[in-house]
Amino acid sequence: MVKAVVLGASGGIGQPLSLLLKASPLFSELALYDVVNTPGVAADLSHISSPAKITGYLPKDDGLKNTLTGADIVVIPAGIPRKPGMTRDDLFKINAGIVKGLIEGCAQYCPKAFILVISNPVNSTVPISAEVLKAAGVFDAKRLFGVTTLDVVRAETFVQEYSGKKNPSEATVPVIGGHSGETIVPLFSQATPKLDIPKEKYQDLVKRVQFGGDEVVQAKDGAGSATLSMAYAGFRFAEKLIKAANGEKGIIEPTYIYLDGVAGGDEIKKHTGLDYFSVPVELGPNGAEKAINPLTNVDAQEEELLKAAYAGLKGNIEKGIEFAHNTPQK
Ligand SMILES: NC(=O)C1=CN([C@@H]2O[C@H](COP(=O)(O)OP(=O)(O)OC[C@H]3O[C@@H](n4cnc5c(N)ncnc54)[C@H](O)[C@@H]3O)[C@@H](O)[C@H]2O)C=CC1
Numbered sequence: 219m220v221k222a223v224v225l226g227a228s229g230g231i232g233q234p235l236s237l238l239l240k241a242s243p244l245f246s247e248l249a250l251y252d253v254v255n256t257p258g259v260a261a262d263l264s265h266i267s268s269p270a271k272i273t274g275y276l277p278k279d280d281g282l283k284n285t286l287t288g289a290d291i292v293v294i295p296a297g298i299p300r301k302p303g304m305t306r307d308d309l310f311k312i313n314a315g316i317v318k319g320l321i322e323g324c325a326q327y328c329p330k331a332f333i334l335v336i337s338n339p340v341n342s343t344v345p346i347s348a349e350v351l352k353a354a355g356v357f358d359a360k361r362l363f364g365v366t367t368l369d370v371v372r373a374e375t376f377v378q379e380y381s382g383k384k385n386p387s388e389a390t391v392p393v394i395g396g397h398s399g400e401t402i403v404p405l406f407s408q409a410t411p412k413l414d415i416p417k418e419k420y421q422d423l424v425k426r427v428q429f430g431g432d433e434v435v436q437a438k439d440g441a442g443s444a445t446l447s448m449a450y451a452g453f454r455f456a457e458k459l460i461k462a463a464n465g466e467k468g469i470i471e472p473t474y475i476y477l478d479g480v481a482g483g484d485e486i487k488k489h490t491g492l493d494y495f496s497v498p499v500e501l502g503p504n505g506a507e508k509a510i511n512p513l514t515n516v517d518a519q520e521e522e523l524l525k526a527a528y529a530g531l532k533g534n535i536e537k538g539i540e541f542a543h544n545t546p547q548k
């Protein structure tokens with residue numbers, strides 16, 4: 219019996235993500251929350267003949283409390299998306315406060331749930347979330363995840379054009395660091411099966427993964443950013459997490475975590491000088507069971523990419539922590 223929650227469920231990501239969760243036999247209950255339209259989205263999805271019992275809440279009548287009570291996994295795609303010309307950091311002003319408020323709800327009503335943060339800028343919204351949970355005395359680093367799966371999905375997809383692999387799902391490419399531009403570092407040298415990327419194409423491929431989000435923002439031309447591919451990626455991560463929690467072994471996915479509270483995280487923290495970093499993580503009954511260190515094995519080009527990522531992430535993390543400490547609780 220697994221209760222899943224989507225916060226921001228009426229949005230571009232929230233709706234297709236809720237559809238995928240509703241259709242999955244892994245979930246027995248699905249609660250949708252948004253500031254608009256959730257009764258309609260829930261009524262629509264309720265006609266699908268899968269087992270999950272579905273409810274939709276608005277803020278009125280203790281909506282957040284009713285949504286979150288009893289939740290095992292909370293996925294958060296609430297907040298505004300980019301328009302052309304904006305960086306993810308430009309979203310901070312609005313989304314930081316939205317995420318902070320929703321995490322305060324999680325701390326109060328479902329302190330043991332797995333929390334998956336999609337809202338941008340992920341590099342900062344995850345540190346904000348951790349600080350809120352710490353202040354409430356319920357923080358467990360193993361249960362808080364910044365969702366960077368879309369970067370992995372993009373790397374696995376784009377690499378096929380360069381490697382001759384016909385089926386992208388055949389390639390596993392670790393993508394580490396953060397979730398914005400140069401903080402995204404694909405490790406093609408650690409792909410399985412081994413890839414042979416022509417030297418002259420390497421830079422292009424890296425840039426496509428780092429700036430894949432911009433590609434979609436440009437193409438949508440003011441109507442938002444990636445939603446469908448993000449719903450796919452968010453579902454993929456949620457599904458793997460629940461399968462691992464149910465006892466399936468050997469499930470590893472990159473995700474942006476607080477390194478201190480996860481086994482193996484210390485070593486990565488020493489190497490990066492950062493408290494938060496996305497690395498491949500072995501998932502299990504308690505969530506993030508073990509962070510796997512990919513940093514001792516990178517090639518010279520990846521080492522250069524990592525230097526830029528460390529510099530960018532440091533500021534993003536500090537900004538999130540600062541915000542959490544200096545904004546009063548609601
Ligand atoms: N982590 C990742 O890889 C990705 C992250 N994103 C981020 O996901 C977020 C959502 O994107 P979209 O779904 O396209 O935006 P959207 O605008 O279509 O949907 C956002 C939803 O959040 C709701 N919302 C706003 N404030 C809320 C609150 N306080 N409580 C509950 N719901 C609230 C809105 O009503 C709306 O329905 C953006 O910040 C975007 O940048 C987008 C793509 C990939």
Ligand SMILES: O=C([O-])CC(=O)C(=O)O
Nearest residue numbers: 300338368431432443444
């Ligand atoms: O680019 C954006 O703003 C949305 C996002 O995070 C992505 O598509 O990776």
